[in-house]
Amino acid sequence: MALIEVSGVTKVYESEGVVTAALRGVSCNIDAGEFVAIMGPSGSGKSTMLHVLGFLERHTEGTYTFDGKKYDDYSAVDIAHVRNKKMGFIFQTFNLLPRQSVLENVKLPLLYSDVPEREWDALARKAVERVGLSHRADFSAVRLSGGEKQRVAIARALVNNPSVIFADEPTGNLDSKSGGVIMETLHELNEREGHTIILVTHETYTSEYARRMIRLKDGIIELDSPIKNRIRSGEEFRK
Amino acid sequence: MQAKHIVRTATSSLGAHKSRSILTILGIVVGILAVMLVVSVGAGAEALILNQVEGLGANTIIVVPGREPKGPSDPAVIDTLYGDSLKERELDALSRSNNITGVQDVMPIVFGVTGVSHEGETYQSMVLGGSELFPDIFGLAAAQGEFYGEDDVRGRSAVVVIGSTVAEELFGESDAVGKNIRVGEFQARVIGVLPKKGQVLFFNADESIFMPYTAAQLYVFGQKHFNRIIVTVASHDDVPVAVADITATLRALHDITDPENDDFFVSTQEDIADSVGTITSALTWFLGAVAAISLVVGGVGIMNIMLVSVTERTREIGLRKALGATSGNILYQFLLESVTLTSIGGIIGILLGAVGSYGITLVLTNIAGLNWTFIFPTTAAVLGVALSFCIGLVFGIYPAYQASQKSPLEALRYE
Numbered sequence: 001m002a003l004i005e006v007s008g009v010t011k012v013y014e015s016e017g018v019v020t021a022a023l024r025g026v027s028c029n030i031d032a033g034e035f036v037a038i039m040g041p042s043g044s045g046k047s048t049m050l051h052v053l054g055f056l057e058r059h060t061e062g063t064y065t066f067d068g069k070k071y072d073d074y075s076a077v078d079i080a081h082v083r084n085k086k087m088g089f090i091f092q093t094f095n096l097l098p099r100q101s102v103l104e105n106v107k108l109p110l111l112y113s114d115v116p117e118r119e120w121d122a123l124a125r126k127a128v129e130r131v132g133l134s135h136r137a138d139f140s141a142v143r144l145s146g147g148e149k150q151r152v153a154i155a156r157a158l159v160n161n162p163s164v165i166f167a168d169e170p171t172g173n174l175d176s177k178s179g180g181v182i183m184e185t186l187h188e189l190n191e192r193e194g195h196t197i198i199l200v201t202h203e204t205y206t207s208e209y210a211r212r213m214i215r216l217k218d219g220i221i222e223l224d225s226p227i228k229n230r231i232r233s234g235e236e237f238r239k
Numbered sequence: 240m241q242a243k244h245i246v247r248t249a250t251s252s253l254g255a256h257k258s259r260s261i262l263t264i265l266g267i268v269v270g271i272l273a274v275m276l277v278v279s280v281g282a283g284a285e286a287l288i289l290n291q292v293e294g295l296g297a298n299t300i301i302v303v304p305g306r307e308p309k310g311p312s313d314p315a316v317i318d319t320l321y322g323d324s325l326k327e328r329e330l331d332a333l334s335r336s337n338n339i340t341g342v343q344d345v346m347p348i349v350f351g352v353t354g355v356s357h358e359g360e361t362y363q364s365m366v367l368g369g370s371e372l373f374p375d376i377f378g379l380a381a382a383q384g385e386f387y388g389e390d391d392v393r394g395r396s397a398v399v400v401i402g403s404t405v406a407e408e409l410f411g412e413s414d415a416v417g418k419n420i421r422v423g424e425f426q427a428r429v430i431g432v433l434p435k436k437g438q439v440l441f442f443n444a445d446e447s448i449f450m451p452y453t454a455a456q457l458y459v460f461g462q463k464h465f466n467r468i469i470v471t472v473a474s475h476d477d478v479p480v481a482v483a484d485i486t487a488t489l490r491a492l493h494d495i496t497d498p499e500n501d502d503f504f505v506s507t508q509e510d511i512a513d514s515v516g517t518i519t520s521a522l523t524w525f526l527g528a529v530a531a532i533s534l535v536v537g538g539v540g541i542m543n544i545m546l547v548s549v550t551e552r553t554r555e556i557g558l559r560k561a562l563g564a565t566s567g568n569i570l571y572q573f574l575l576e577s578v579t580l581t582s583i584g585g586i587i588g589i590l591l592g593a594v595g596s597y598g599i600t601l602v603l604t605n606i607a608g609l610n611w612t613f614i615f616p617t618t619a620a621v622l623g624v625a626l627s628f629c630i631g632l633v634f635g636i637y638p639a640y641q642a643s644q645k646s647p648l649e650a651l652r653y654e
Contacts, residue, residue, distance in 0.1 A: 056561060056648040077565050083647075084563020095558045099255050111244050112563040156562070 001068055002029035003163060003196060004053060008062035010219075011048050022048040024219035025062065032163060035190040035197045037210035037227070042202065045219040047168060050200045054087055054166040055079050067163065084112050088157025092169040094149040096141040096156075102128060103137045106155045113160055127155035131185055147178025154185055164196040165189070171206055183209045245568070249575040256548070260580060263544045266537030267584025267630065268591065271623045273530035275592020278619035280599055281523025286612050288515050298343070298475055299376065300482060300507050302333070302468040302489070307504035323464035324493070324502040332488050333470060339484045341477030346370045347465035349455045353423045355401075355448060357409040364405050365447040366422060368455025369469075376469055377439055379449075381431030384416035392451040397458065400431035404445040422448065425458040478507055527619065534626060537584070538634040545577050545638035553645060560647035570643035577635025578628055585627025589620045 011023040022045045030036055040046045052059045055066070055074075064071045067086060074082060083089075088109075096105045106124040115123065128137050131151040136144060141152065150170055157165050167186065171179030187209045189195040201207050208230055215223040253260045304325050305318020318324075325347070332338060334345045349368040354361050367373075371389045374380055387398050399422060406415045415429045427450065436444035456462055472481045482505050489503050490496075549556070556569055593615055600613040 051648055054561075057646065077567075080560070080563050080565040080568075083561060089561050095554065095561075097555065097558070100251075108559070109562040111248070112559070112565070112568060117244075160563075 003032040003067060004028075004030040005065040006053070006062070007064075009052060009059045009064055010061040011045070011052060011057075012060045021219055023052070023059070026216075026219070026221055027062075028214060028221060028224060030196070030198065032196050033190075033194050034212060035187070035210045036199065036212045036214060037207035038198065038200045038214050038216065039202060039204075039207055040216035040222070043218075044216040046200050046202075046216050048219075049216065050166055050168055050198065053198060054089060055083050080112070084109055085160055086163045088160070088162040088165040090150065090153050090157050090165065090167040090170045092172040094146070094153050094173070096149055096152055098142045099140065101138050101140055102133060102144070102152050102155075105141055105152055106159050108156060109160045115160070123159055124155075127159040128152070130158060131155045145178070146174050147181055150174060150178070150182050151185065154182070154189075158189070158195075162195075164198060167197065167199045169200055169202070171201070171203065179206065245571050245575055246579075248572055249579055252552075252572075253576055253579060259544065259548075263541055263580055264584035264587065266540040267534065267581050267627050268588040270531065270534030270537045271585050271588025271627055272592045272595065273533055274527050274623055274626075275589055275616060275619055276595050276599070277526045277530050278523055278616040279592065279596030279614055281519060281526065282614040282616050283596070283600065283603075283611050285516060285519035285523065286614060287609060288519060289512050290610065290612075298472050298478065300470040300472065300478065300485065300505060302329075302470065302485060303504050303506060304464070304466070304502065305504070306499075306501045307506075318502075320466070322502070323462070325465045325468055326463055329489060329492060329503075330465065330468060332492050333468060333485060338488045339470065339472075340480045341472040341474060342470060342481065343473050344372050344376060344469070344471045346372045346376060346469045347452050348467040348469060349452050349460055349462065349464075350442070350466050351460050353459055355405065355409065355420055355422050357418065357420045360409045362405055362408040364402075365442050366455060366459055367442060367447050367449050368452035368459070369449065370452060373449060376471060377444075379433055379436065379439070379444060382434035383414070384429070384431035386431055386449070387451050392453055395453040395457055396451060397425065397427040397454055398430045398450065399427045400433060400449040401429055402433050402443070402445040402447045402449075403435045404443075405448055406432045422450070423459050427454075427458075478509065482507060531626070534630060538581070538630040541577050541581060541631065542634040542638060545573065545635055546641065548576075549573065549638050549642040549645075552642075556642050556645050557647045560645070566643040569645075570639045573639035573642045574632065574635050577638070578631035581627040581631030581635075582624065585624045588627070589623050592623075593620075 006029070007027045009023055009026045010021065013020045013022060024045075026045075026049060038046045038049055051057045052064060053066075055071070058071065066082065097108070103121075103124050106127050107120050110120045110123065125134070125137065128134055131154050133148060133151055133155065136148060141149065144152065153170075165186070170182050170186070174182065183206050186197055186199070190197050197210075199206070199210060207213055208227060210227055211230060212226050213223065214221055302325060303319050304322030306315050308315040308319060330345065330347050333342070336342050346369055351366055352363055353366050355364045355366075356362070370392050371387060374386045380386070381400055382403075384400070386400055387396065390396070391398055399420065401409075401415060401420075409415065409420060410418065415432050418429050419426050420429055433444055433449075438444075450459075452465070470481065470485060472478060485505050490501070493502060495501060559569060596615075597613050600611055603609045603611040
């Protein structure tokens with residue numbers, strides 16, 4: 001059974017009487033351990049799809065099964081717990097708490113988990129080390145560069161050891177060098193540690209770190225195929 | 240999420256907006272401070288009045304002519320001043336120790352206001368005629384000279400003891416003892432001057448003159464009756480029985496069977512203390528309640544700031560939700576922030592209130608010269624903390640609910 005099973009999912013927004021269909025019947029399965037890039041021009045529904053998959057908003061029609069259970073079978077509290085334990089999020093705008101230290105930011109998901117507090121520090125430090133920011137652990141988040149901020153966000157997404165990491169345009173606010181480091185980190189997490197990664201991007205070069213591409217257009221899947229000329233290591237990118 | 244972390248999260252975000260938090264707290268501080276001051280000063284005033292009332296002696300019973308007035312506009316009030324139902328006969332009956340349980344002293348009092356003068360200086364003074372027991376019963380002692388004695392009472396001596404204000408008005412700086420003054424139409428010799436004493440129950444000792452009741456009856460007022468009879472008993476516990484005995488004795492003497500027809504009534508210090516206490520504490524709590532209205536204003540301020548804070552922190556709320564916070568977690572976080580704010584405000588208000596009312600005590604004792612005691616209003620303090628906590632809860636619930644209902648997505652998109 002696939003980790004994510006989407007069948008005939010639509011998402012319709014209604015605002016001031018204007019109805020907009022962002023997703024118009026999407027079906028696909030994503031297995032644990034995949035690295036999927038969701039692509040498409042702006043307005044194609046790729047962000048909406050990520051939000052639906054990430055339990056950030058409910059789909060309108062169709063069925064979405066996550067980890068063997070339908071969305072509607074989860075209670076509101078269950079949904080919060082799934083987001084906390086099984087999902088990690090990386091946003092384009094980083095969304096760190098600016099006044100708190102790197103370590104405190106990384107601990108944030110633990111605050112809402114049932115992990116005992118005595119383990120928080122070790123888990124957070126391990127996650128910070130994983131993204132190569134141990135030397136910045138006690139820095140206030142505002143003092144970091146954009147690339148560093150996004151690496152903190154990755155550490156935060158990792159700290160609860162989720163089944164799937166959702167990344168929404170993670171390199172969108174970064175220069176290409178920092179963006180490369182981020183993509184390489186995600187690549188490694190998938191390749192070496194088997195994390196499932198679902199990436200939304202409109203940049204072709206970032207999508208090339210993924211193994212599979214789902215291309216959306218006008219709210220339907222236009223193309224769903226493996227990526228052939230995949231970037232295997234960061235070295236190639238840095239050239 | 241553990242309570243400890245909710246507290247930590249709430250306090251750290253309050254700390255992040257220090258000046259705003261302080262300003263918000265101020266409303267609550269002022270409200271609690273006002274309540275504390277009113278209640279503390281009210282309690283002090285009550286204690287002061289009760290102290291004076293009880294200073295007369297908890298063992299003192301006053302017999303008053305006329306039936307007991309039902310209110311200040313009851314015509315019976317006139318009888319309490321001019322009634323003539325208490326005479327020598329009644330005094331004798333009450334003086335017999337086998338009539339009244341525990342009786343110690345019995346003293347008649349006659350009083351009225353008369354002009355007193357000395358060498359052209361005139362003063363309208365309260366004239367109080369009593370027996371030689373007067374200084375004991377009312378806790379008075381002459382500062383210069385002496386009080387009149389038993390012989391003066393028996394012999395209707397034309398002697399007076401004058402209050403400090405009377406002495407000042409008539410004699411200025413010079414010595415009054417041994418001089419003659421005019422009391423109404425008759426001459427009396429000043430044998431003593433009282434120290435400054437102030438109000439003693441129903442008369443102001445400073446503005447009064449004191450003389451043997453026999454002389455006052457004959458020379459000043461031309462009356463055979465008494466205006467009051469004071470009975471003291473040995474023990475406070477005897478008071479209720481003594482009151483019943485006095486009532487029975489006087490009814491028997493006056494052939495009264497129906498209490499409706501009483502031509503006297505008996506009042507105790509306890510009655511007076513009770514009514515004074517009821518009035519002052521009612522007044523205190525009423526003023527306290529008025530002050531508490533400012534707390535509601537403070538509460539609205541809290542709500543206002545919390546709503547601003549929720550809007551401002553939409554992104555943070557969204558992020559927390561995306562990372563797994565439940566609506567309950569967010570609700571508690573914001574509720575706790577407002578409760579923390581108001582509780583801190585409440586505690587500061589109570590401390591300032593205690594300091595403030597202590598300051599008022601110092602001013603009243605040292606500058607106004609009152610025998611004022613500092614009373615820390617424990618009830619008001621406990622109530623104040625509870626009230627400020629509740630205000631945080633009540634005025635924080637709406638903003639906290641607003642925060643908890645934000646969708647993580649909407650929140651993250653919010654710019």
